[in-house]
Amino acid sequence: MRNRISKILLLFLFFTTSSIVAQDNIDEFLKNQPIIDVHIHITKGYSDNEDYNAINPDIDIAKIEWMRQRFDQNNIVLALGGGPMKYAKLWQQLDKRHWSGPRLPCNPLREQDEPCESELPNLKELDSLFKNGIFKYLGETSFNSMGIHPADERFNPYWELAEKYQIPIGFHADAGPFKRNMEETPNWNEEYGNPLLLLPVLEKYPKLKIYLMHYPGKYFNECLEVMKKYKQIYCEITAVSMFAPKERWEPRVKKLYEEGLGDRLMFGSDYVGTIRKNIEIIYNIDWLSDEQKRNIYYNNAAKFLNLTESEIKKHHKMVE
Numbered sequence: 442m443r444n445r446i447s448k449i450l451l452l453f454l455f456f457t458t459s460s461i462v463a464q465d466n467i468d469e470f471l472k473n474q475p476i477i478d479v480h481i482h483i484t485k486g487y488s489d490n491e492d493y494n495a496i497n498p499d500i501d502i503a504k505i506e507w508m509r510q511r512f513d514q515n516n517i518v519l520a521l522g523g524g525p526m527k528y529a530k531l532w533q534q535l536d537k538r539h540w541s542g543p544r545l546p547c548n549p550l551r552e553q554d555e556p557c558e559s560e561l562p563n564l565k566e567l568d569s570l571f572k573n574g575i576f577k578y579l580g581e582t583s584f585n586s587m588g589i590h591p592a593d594e595r596f597n598p599y600w601e602l603a604e605k606y607q608i609p610i611g612f613h614a615d616a617g618p619f620k621r622n623m624e625e626t627p628n629w630n631e632e633y634g635n636p637l638l639l640l641p642v643l644e645k646y647p648k649l650k651i652y653l654m655h656y657p658g659k660y661f662n663e664c665l666e667v668m669k670k671y672k673q674i675y676c677e678i679t680a681v682s683m684f685a686p687k688e689r690w691e692p693r694v695k696k697l698y699e700e701g702l703g704d705r706l707m708f709g710s711d712y713v714g715t716i717r718k719n720i721e722i723i724y725n726i727d728w729l730s731d732e733q734k735r736n737i738y739y740n741n742a743a744k745f746l747n748l749t750e751s752e753i754k755k756h757h758k759m760v761e
């Protein structure tokens with residue numbers, strides 16, 4: 442009996458120390474490593490959220506403050522994220538690390554999109570926000586959850602603007618999420634997350650700077666096809682890499698590298714509060730070289746976003 446207990450104790454000690462060692466290794470690796478998070482969601486603050494509801498009496502500000510802390514703790518120097526116009530403006534105003542923009546289209550039935558005054562933002566206003574550098578992002582697209590075809594003509598003027606100002610667009614390229622509120626999304630059609638449906642759009646606007654979100658999901662082959670066809674199309678592996686079994690998604694990430702597209706993989710977190718978790722997911726892909734990991738954390742996105750030398754220098758200074 443005593444023997445068994447000490448065995449269990451030893452096993453316990455082994456796992457806790459090895460996990461501490463692993464955490465130390467990541468922390469060491471991340472020293473002075475700037476990270477670009479290409480997938481966050483801008484929303485109102487939720488007063489029942491105990492992570493941040495004590496930070497500020499204004500719950501919207503409290504959430505922004507809490508995000509600021511998450512960014513500071515995880516070396517996030519820039520974050521791409523979309524949401525309601527109101528909050529996209531506010532977030533970038535209070536923390537310049539946010540490259541914000543409108544969710545496309547926003548959903549008047551969905552709490553996360555509140556306030557969604559009109560599904561498509563006012564074109565004139567958006568033009569001026571892009572032109573003045575206040576907004577620097579478009580997305581995440583919600584074609585699948587809204588049941589709207591990505592090549593629907595209503596979006597043409599938005600693609601035109603995005604192409605003109607070289608605005609990065611986050612395209613939701615998966616069938617999920619699988620836990621959904623049907624009252625908020627009665628027209629859900631997962632087929633509209635298929636990136637092949639973007640081909641007619643790209644034919645018309647061949648310089649659109651799109652990245653495919655949730656790469657290793659249902660449409661991973663279609664993602665590869667679109668990326669091979671257009672050099673400026675990048676991707677990320679959020680949500681799928683966090684929720685699906687590793688044996689399912691990891692070979693698909695390997696395939697991305699085998700196809701010579703690994704230098705277009707970027708880091709993202711998607712789910713609020715999961716930045717560290719997603720950093721670990723990348724770090725724990727053991728066949729990636731250190732250089733490849735650093736490229737995912739920062740360099741690939743820097744290239745995708747055409748960051749200048751001085752911006753890159755500034756980002757490295759921010760995490761010294």
Ligand SMILES: [Zn+2]
Pocket residue numbers: 581613614654655
């Ligand atoms: Zn998504």
